[in-house]
Amino acid sequence: MNETSAFSVNPRVFYGENVQNSIPNIVTGNKPSSQPVPFKLRKLLGPSSIWEVFKKQADVLTFVNSRKCGLMSFVFQQNTGERLFLAAHPSWLWYHDSNKKLDSRSSYEIIQELTVCKLYFDIEFNKDVNPFHNGVEMLEIFIKIVCFYLYKLWGIQCSRRNILDMDSSTNKKFSRHLIFQLPNAVFRDNYNAGNFVKYICKNVQTFVDNMSGDNCPQTCELDNFIAENNIQIHQMKNLIVTNSNGKTGIFCDQGVYTKNRHFRLFKSSKIGKQTPLVLSEQNEYKPECSEEEIFLDSLITFITNDSDKLRVLEFQSDSVDFNRKLTKGENIQQRVNNVKASPFPQIDRFIECAAKPGHIWRSFYFQAPNLIVYDIIGNRFCGNVGRQHKSNNIKLIVDLSNACYYQKCYDPDCAGYKSVPVSLPYEVQFHIHDDLDCELSLLEQTECNSSKVDDYNSLFDDHDNELSDILDTIEDIPVESFSDNF
């Protein structure tokens, strides 16, 4: 292993002795059972029992992005305040976390850059400084505004039942996390989600400023919204709060859409605070389901693929937040290149070559199903028709779990078509490691091998259909959007 700062911590040591009797052998490092695990059960348990802890964030991200098993990266804060970084499947994390005492859980998801994500919000204000603000009422109005824009921009219908609403409020602070479980959509990455949130907040601020009389009132798209929803102007003004420094602004934190952002997990507290995120009294999302389901749904980049329609939303056509500060060593050209980039540079380079004479237009990395979708322009050769399409583009899909790639198509006549998968070349596979935990019979059977295409299709079972649904519903690129660029 070349990750020099990686060190394995036995969960018993990591979590204390109170979980000692409940850890299955598979987690303590004994060799996994060689019995085949039924796919549905494996899906339930998660594909991997890997548990690797790192001292540096860069190392955990490198580790996660070099494994086939669909891991996620998390942060733990210890009582000393030190943060450690964990690579694990979320089901395993929940298994261990739920065995800890509530007041000693302090874990965060790392919202990895360039990863498809849910729409999420951090809502907060100081109650002492804003004694006449009713957070619950403000939140209802804010949610209606977000739903208004989701419908206006993308035709997506959304209500309280699609919003996981978690509460971490105290006597002094109103604090909520909202995770939107849109019925058919996710965002390309958290920059795009953030651009959408900032757009909403800016419009609310503009509306309130206009109503405050200092400026000439201008027509605003929120005018119709408040009329239709019977919302009073003073209720809109109430969305603006004062912070402890005396500055005013909307009660939605717009600073949580940054690179590799840490976002606190369900049932976790900030260290020493003992105010865990719990379901709010107003939550209407899946009121009957288990805590584990809530936990998994609360993860921003864990996209469950049980929807039969999934769109990847982009806000700002270049999909990069050019307003954010350049990070150290980054230049503007690198940022432009990032529009195409996935977190897997070696695979990006290989697909860029495989797409010749075309290019990668953009990519979507789905962390949970462990796929990268590359939209290709300049090469419309489709294996289904055996020639170039006239107007519809193709996409190349890399299946990281099986280290292979295949072609799909945006032409409606090719819906459901998937080419024979081809193994990634060895020099690319070299960067994605197998793990002992992947030695499950299913993975052996689904090894990418063009001579076994029938086996390949049948083994994916319903899972494959779900993936097909996802891959079929990513929206095609309008031809005019790239004609000037190439």
Ligand SMILES: [Zn+2]
């Ligand atoms: Zn086609």
